Amino acid sequence: MIEIPFVKGHGAKNDFLLTWRAEAPEENLLSAAAAAICDRNSGVGADGWLLVAAASGGEPARIRLFNPDGGEVEMSGNGTRCAAAFLIDAGAAGPDMTIRTGGGDKRLQLQARDGLRFSFSMNMGAPRILEGGLYRLLPLSAGERECTILWVGNPQCAVFVE
Structure with missing residues (x-):
């Protein structure tokens, strides 16, 4: 051990x-x-x-x-x-x-x-938008939401809210 x-x-x-x-x-x-x-x-x-x-x-x-x-x-x-x-x-x-x-x-x-x-x-650092990551549709239980896939040292999903 x-x-x-x-x-x-x-x-x-x-x-x-x-x-x-x-x-x-x-x-x-x-x-x-x-x-x-x-x-x-x-x-x-x-x-x-x-x-x-x-x-x-x-x-x-x-x-x-x-x-x-x-x-x-x-x-x-x-x-x-x-x-x-x-x-x-x-x-x-x-x-x-x-x-x-x-x-x-x-x-x-x-x-x-x-x-x-x-x-x-x-x-x-400055986030980078990953290729194909701008304006993707993210399926959620309440319906689809538009999101952006970013790179800040690892991938992140950003969803804009009001």
């Missing part, structure tokens, strides 16, 4: 397990480990597993994100904010930082802290 140290963080109703990259299993075990620990029935349970490395040698802090199915994905805005809190709480980052994600570098600024509750502003 592999022991994996972690902290569980919550951001906007998403929960993530965070582990220092240096304390994570070997590369070839990461996918299976992510699926096992993120499983809500047999593992700790989480929306994702973040491997975190502090800034070093002029390079920004880095994260890798694994989904509960074990697949590695570009990023999560909520997960990136959890990683920023993890870094600050460990004394590995100050209130202004850059975190390198699979979706690019993201700049974060701590706005407020109350114990283990953190509030950040984060520059996600």
Whole structure:
């Protein structure tokens, strides 16, 4: 059995397990480990597993994100904010930082802290409309709604409301 140290963080109703990259299993075990620990029935349970490395040698802090199915994905805005809190709480980052994600570098600024509750502003970069993503119809139980598929480091669906 592999022991994996972690902290569980919550951001906007998403929960993530965070582990220092240096304390994570070997590369070839990461996918299976992510699926096992993120499983809500047999593992700790989480929306994702973040491997975190502090800034070093002029390079920004880095994260890798694994989904509960074990697949590695570009990023999560909520997960990136959890990683920023993890870094600050460990004394590995100050209130202004850059975190390198699979979706690019993201700049974060701590706005407020109350114990283990953190509030950040984060520059996600300019969204790009994905090919074929402008004015798609999204089927919903109340009928179809027009939406746009955007890229902000990972795909998002935007629905305009009044």
